[in-house]
Amino acid sequence: MNPDSLVDWFTAHNGTFDRAALTFAPIDNLGWGAFALRDLQQDHTLFSLPRDLTLSTRTSSLPPLIGEEDWKKHGLHVSWAGLILCLMWEAAQGESSKWSTYLASLPITFDTPMFWSLEDLEQLKGTAVLDKIGKEQAENDYANKVVPILKSRTDLFGTEHPDSRFSLEAYHVMGSRILSRSFQVEAQPRVDAHEGAEMDLDNSSPLPHGNDDTENIEEDVESDDDDGDDPANVAMVPMADMLNARYGCANAKLFDEDRDLRMVTTRSVRQGEQIWNTYGDLPNSELLRRYGHVDQVPLAEGGIGNPADIVEIRADLVMEVIVQNYPEWAGPRSAERVDWWLEEGGDDVFVVDSSNDVPEEISSFVRLLMMSAPEWEKTKRKSRLPKPKEDEAALSVTADVVRRRLAEYPTTIEDDEALLRAEQVPEKLIPFNLKHAIVVRLGEMRILRGLLRGVSARLESSRTPPQSGSASESRKRKADGTVTSGRAGRTAKR
């Protein structure tokens, strides 16, 4: 990559670039990055570009050549297949494409799990990454949408199949470029009443690419009133995609104006400082999946990690734990209740953050599965998810779920900490992918351990014997000397 020729190309196509304000330089393990050449005030425009210099299905020369009817007939308006085809098409045009210098500057290799070996992927077991890589879905799209149009329009794509410019490999490379570098750019900028003419690209972080999102995109494309995920809004934005991002470091952002897009400083920047965009302060699992890197910054509680880390817990694991470990608590017809939960808008995955609190959705879901038959009938009639309640049932189930969840990782926290400690010896450098996998799973396991500690402490205090003699306690005392505690009536020996 030659940043000077990129800047020359950019300005020759009506982009503006403040050469006195910023420059690009390579950085160890981050690729290229932007740096301030002098002290900059907040609201300084670093560069700007006209909308027609972005590369999307709206601006590429390919869609008009295929025609709207055929484009839709091949499903190229749904998911990223059409945009990926546009990128392959523009790259195949060589110098005659408006974007040739830009496309030539983009990476062709990636550190994302999409390109990992099966052995490396094993190291991600238990994390939120594995189910979301989307390789199979991308390959289905290629086979079912792209190959048929390649074959039916030999006047455009030639007769040689597979042509390396339109191969599956090229499809994955272009998909990964979109995944790690694209922005959400709407046809007409939204007017933000508070910010006047200048509009913040709220979704300016690059969009995800993969099978998990494809379905959402499909739904949104079909819905007239919400085009938030419309693939036509996904665009490559030359120059804006040269900025790196790190948790809490953002000092610049892309703004969408009537005629152009502008990269503007959002706070003052000192000479020599890196200019950081934001990718939305994502957890390491998402950073790795989309961008192929992880963030490690100093944490408030000590050590390093990513404060945005989260852990996903599947609702079916919670149900499994209740049915297996608490059959006496489980209300009848769990499967019917789960279906109802999903129909009422409940999630099938619960998100745990680093607050050590039981997510309200888990408490609500546990209540639903444990309520008596009459309570269940009443809840159904009201058509409202149960109010979350962090009682003994929710705490006990959560503790068991967390233990089960921790067992899904291939290692323990202690194993991974030992691996990282061993890396202090220079000749014991951990291979790149393994290091990333360790950082992702360690962040997740620490969140789970924090939650388990918090839940165990709260359970312990909820079981502390109350002052004797209260009327309600004597009502709960049983003849066999056990005392029921909590709404689910779990017994505890005194």
Ligand SMILES: C[S@@+](CC[C@H](N)C(=O)[O-])C[C@H]1O[C@@H](n2cnc3c(N)ncnc32)[C@H](O)[C@@H]1O
């Ligand atoms: C939008 S591009 C940014 C420009 C990129 N560095 C380049 O050389 O073209 C996103 C890519 O930059 C790299 N990157 C961005 N932020 C990073 C960070 N905090 N740590 C490591 N790599 C980072 C990752 O490879 C990511 O996929």
